[in-house]
Amino acid sequence: MKKLFLFCLLLLILQFAKAQDVFKHGRVIVSPNGHYLQYEDGQPFFWLGDTAWELFHRLKIEEIDTYLKNRQQKGFNVIQAVALAEFDGLTKPNQYGDVPLIGNDPLKPNEKYFELVDTVVKMAERRGLYIGLLPTWGDKVTLAWGAGPVVFNKDNAYKYGYWIASRYKNSPNVLWILGGDRPAKQDTNDWRPIWTAMANGVLDATDHKAFITYHPSGGPYSTSQYIHTEPWLDMNMIQSGHGGGHDVATWDLIGRDYKLLPHKPVIDAEPNYEDHPVNPWPKWDPATGYYDAYDVRKQLYRSVFAGAAGVTYGHHSVWQFYNRREEVINHAKMYWTEAVDRPGASQSGYLVKLMRSRPLLQRVPDDGLILSGQGKKGEHACAFSDSLGRYVMVYLPIGKKIAVDTRAIKNAKIVASWFDPKTGNVKTAQLITRQDKMEFTPPTTGLGNDWVLVLDDPKYNYQEPAKRPYVYQ
Structure with missing residues (x-):
């Protein structure tokens, strides 16, 4: 004892x-x-x-x-x-x-x-x-x-x-x-x-x-x-x-x-x-x-x-x-x-x-990254990019298909994943060929299904958020 x-x-x-x-x-x-x-x-x-x-x-x-x-x-x-x-x-x-x-x-x-x-x-x-x-x-x-x-x-x-x-x-x-x-x-x-x-x-x-x-x-x-x-x-x-x-x-x-x-x-x-x-x-x-x-x-x-x-x-x-x-x-x-x-x-x-899980200090808010599916009031989506072209994030308060301008990322490939704000988990991460305009649909759709679309330059190999500690070491 x-x-x-x-x-x-x-x-x-x-x-x-x-x-x-x-x-x-x-x-x-x-x-x-x-x-x-x-x-x-x-x-x-x-x-x-x-x-x-x-x-x-x-x-x-x-x-x-x-x-x-x-x-x-x-x-x-x-x-x-x-x-x-x-x-x-x-x-x-x-x-x-x-x-x-x-x-x-x-x-x-x-x-x-x-x-x-x-x-x-x-x-x-x-x-x-x-x-x-x-x-x-x-x-x-x-x-x-x-x-x-x-x-x-x-x-x-x-x-x-x-x-x-x-x-x-x-x-x-x-x-x-x-x-x-x-x-x-x-x-x-x-x-x-x-x-x-x-x-x-x-x-x-x-x-x-x-x-x-x-x-x-x-x-x-x-x-x-x-x-x-x-x-x-x-x-x-x-x-x-x-x-x-x-x-x-x-x-x-x-x-x-x-x-x-x-x-x-x-x-x-x-x-x-x-x-x-x-x-x-x-x-x-x-x-x-x-x-x-x-x-x-x-x-x-x-x-x-x-x-x-x-x-x-x-x-x-x-x-x-x-x-x-x-x-x-x-x-x-x-x-x-x-x-x-x-x-x-x-x-x-x-x-x-x-x-x-990503660099914080070079964020640039830009809802113009959302080419379609923006929404109003309760459906209003928000987006930002990294000024150095390392990643883009889009928050969808209601799950639905959106089109995104991906030109902030210069790599010919991107890693696209969906972060679930309810659980903190990442779903369906994929390495795909980047096009200037791309459409994405979250794993679930409709009211109550909010998601974050995360687009990364693969060369930075970012960790999944769930693996990050809360405080700096």
């Missing part, structure tokens, strides 16, 4: 050591072409986030460990969580009886509360996970909706940003996300000076080495509308959200930001959550049902294939960590402990393996 224990302990130590290897590549920075993310040593970084907004507020340490282990195993690498949480985050204590601020004063942080945040940041680091840390939810800057109260102004926003960034400046796994589901500007209301002050505090505390982005409110909004040119903003975010039905054109929103100058990466940081009611505002009609894994896959893949530097998955029960201690929010239908294993979460990890 003792030998078995020691063997299991050794395996655990090796697992953590392998996960931590990710940080040997240096900080996460913007790639030279401005569109994607990489480590300082040039290795690509593909952002696969999970929305864990209430992580510090609603869970105990043991529960947090269970959650982080689950997300590590499924291939996530960024956990998006909020220091000053949304739901009564200033007045309702965490599971250990601590509130984050003394007297709701951002200049009087509660040490006991932030000791929990410290612990979680370290736990995530041991598992090779980044914390996409929101210093505050947006209702503490502008109420608009939510519990608030508004506690920030330009002066204390800078000081709080400096304080919290100083606390984590030596943590290699902290990425900063400002905003918290609020616009930076709306009509005549302009909160940009407050957010800029907080960003400057973060930058000054980290010797200007922090990676900072901003989580906007849902709908057609993007950080690019009001803060794209801010020097502190490293990456744009959109929130295609949960209120527009099954097929919000996230590919158009990503494509808009992809083209902007100066070039900055962009991701959809909150697409439709798995098991979230479909368009529940102002009043939900249960007949419209819930978003399922298929709905989730369509938005994840189409945003990435449109040029995003990654994407964030979310589950409606997980972001709120619904459990028997909490009141249900917006018709969540299961506890988070069950929700972490819903199919969309695992299938998000398959996307990581697909993208990491």
Whole structure:
């Protein structure tokens, strides 16, 4: 028994050591072409986030460990969580009886509360996970909706940003996300000076080495509308959200930001959550049902294939960590402990393996590669090529015959294969003679049968995605 224990302990130590290897590549920075993310040593970084907004507020340490282990195993690498949480985050204590601020004063942080945040940041680091840390939810800057109260102004926003960034400046796994589901500007209301002050505090505390982005409110909004040119903003975010039905054109929103100058990466940081009611505002009609894994896959893949530097998955029960201690929010239908294993979460990890199976940083989104079978709305297909002519990928939300322009690949031969987003497996790989225009039909067709067509130059001999590890070695 003792030998078995020691063997299991050794395996655990090796697992953590392998996960931590990710940080040997240096900080996460913007790639030279401005569109994607990489480590300082040039290795690509593909952002696969999970929305864990209430992580510090609603869970105990043991529960947090269970959650982080689950997300590590499924291939996530960024956990998006909020220091000053949304739901009564200033007045309702965490599971250990601590509130984050003394007297709701951002200049009087509660040490006991932030000791929990410290612990979680370290736990995530041991598992090779980044914390996409929101210093505050947006209702503490502008109420608009939510519990608030508004506690920030330009002066204390800078000081709080400096304080919290100083606390984590030596943590290699902290990425900063400002905003918290609020616009930076709306009509005549302009909160940009407050957010800029907080960003400057973060930058000054980290010797200007922090990676900072901003989580906007849902709908057609993007950080690019009001803060794209801010020097502190490293990456744009959109929130295609949960209120527009099954097929919000996230590919158009990503494509808009992809083209902007100066070039900055962009991701959809909150697409439709798995098991979230479909368009529940102002009043939900249960007949419209819930978003399922298929709905989730369509938005994840189409945003990435449109040029995003990654994407964030979310589950409606997980972001709120619904459990028997909490009141249900917006018709969540299961506890988070069950929700972490819903199919969309695992299938998000398959996307990581697909993208990491090919060079990431020279992707060029181009739906013009699809010569026929493009489709609209729910059938809208997305495609990209590699600027060096090594491969082409086409995502089909509905299985059907398509014609593809293959001239991006210069070899007289191509390897054509079909990647299944539901299973992560590759089917019917064939070496064939390349023609400039070629027709392809996926293994299954019709609604619910989404596929990725992968065309490779055979001289590169790429691995199948299923054989790739989630993290860099």
